[in-house]
Amino acid sequence: MPDESPFDHFDRLKKQLQDSILRDYPNPQRRGCPGDATLRTLARRPLDYSLEGNPNWQHLTHCAECYREFLDLRADVRRRKKAQRVGIGVAAAIIAAGTVFILANRHGAGTRPDRPQIAKLIYRPRMVDLEDLSMTRSDKAREEKKPILLGREPEELTIRLPFGSLAGTYEVQLLKSADRPLLSANGEAKIENGATMLTLRVDLSSYEPGKYFFGVRQIPWDWTYCPAVIQ
Ligand SMILES: [Zn+2]
Numbered sequence: 418m419p420d421e422s423p424f425d426h427f428d429r430l431k432k433q434l435q436d437s438i439l440r441d442y443p444n445p446q447r448r449g450c451p452g453d454a455t456l457r458t459l460a461r462r463p464l465d466y467s468l469e470g471n472p473n474w475q476h477l478t479h480c481a482e483c484y485r486e487f488l489d490l491r492a493d494v495r496r497r498k499k500a501q502r503v504g505i506g507v508a509a510a511i512i513a514a515g516t517v518f519i520l521a522n523r524h525g526a527g528t529r530p531d532r533p534q535i536a537k538l539i540y541r542p543r544m545v546d547l548e549d550l551s552m553t554r555s556d557k558a559r560e561e562k563k564p565i566l567l568g569r570e571p572e573e574l575t576i577r578l579p580f581g582s583l584a585g586t587y588e589v590q591l592l593k594s595a596d597r598p599l600l601s602a603n604g605e606a607k608i609e610n611g612a613t614m615l616t617l618r619v620d621l622s623s624y625e626p627g628k629y630f631f632g633v634r635q636i637p638w639d640w641t642y643c644p645a646v647i648q
Contacts, residue, residue, distance in 0.1 A: 423548070423580065427611035435488065444480040451476055456483060460490035465585045466638075540573035540618050547633065548612065550579045550643055564644035565631055571620040576633070578606055582613040583635065589617065590632040591624070591645065598632070599624065606635075621647060 421429070444450070451473045459473060468474045477483045545565050578587070584606050591600040604617035615633075624647050631645035 424611040427580075431611075435484075438478055438484045439481045442479045442481045442484070444482050447480075447482055449476055450480060450483055453486075456487050457490055460487055460494050463584050465583045465635075538571040538620065540571045541568060542573045542575065543568065545574050545576040545631075547643065548577045548580050550641060564628070564646045567621055567629075567631075567645055567647050569624060569626060569647050570622050571618065573616065573618050576615040576617075578613040578615055578633070579641070582606065584608050584613065586636045587615050588634055588636055589615075589619075590640075591619070591621070592630040592632055592642070594630075599629075603636075 455473050456477070459477065477487055547565075574589075576589070586603060587606050588601060588603050590598040592598050600619060600621075602617045602619050604615050606613050606615040608614075626647050629645045629647060630642045632640045632642045634640045
């Protein structure tokens with residue numbers, strides 16, 4: 418498949434894996450099945466490293482019947498979350514509209530001579546693509562990696578994490594040298610269309626232009642670094 422994108426490739430591998438569980442582990446007698454409540458709990462939680470020793474997860478990935486139910490439950494959870502997000506978006510728009518209305522009325526009435534003093538930082542959106550950065554530590558790869566370019570300003574970073582990264586809590590650091598982290602920030606990475614995306618805000622306006630290192634890790638795992646340049 419020469420025209421296949423990385424997303425499609427990931428989806429295809431995932432589908433193959435799912436199909437093989439459904440095909441290779443029939444359990445019509447439902448031997449050792451943990452039950453509906455357990456499957457529901459698993460369907461709602463993030464799939465990360467902590468599942469590796471979980472006996473229910475072990476069962477589920479070796480029982481076609483449970484796995485099929487799990488996939489259905491998970492699709493259901495995803496649909497509901499999506500519906501919630503739409504609801505929250507609408508609520509936020511209504512609140513925003515309400516705020517504008519209140520501010521307009523205040524100004525109109527002239528009862529508040531003092532303007533609202535909102536020191537609001539404007540965060541410039543920036544994409545940081547770390548998809549090709551291997552999470553395994555390789556000095557060679559690190560040297561060859563082109564530096565990521567950052568601006569000397571408040572930035573909202575949307576980081577595409579290395580291919581195959583799991584969803585969960587991540588920490589990023591800006592460092593001048595190996596043992597000197599200058600800045601650290603945390604965020605929740607989500608899987609969107611097969612890519613693991615992490616969005617967080619950092620204020621880089623106080624840092625000198627020059628060469629730095631950018632570190633990223635899933636808590637509590639090890640750091641991966643790549644060169645960075647603040648322009
Ligand atoms: Zn089962």
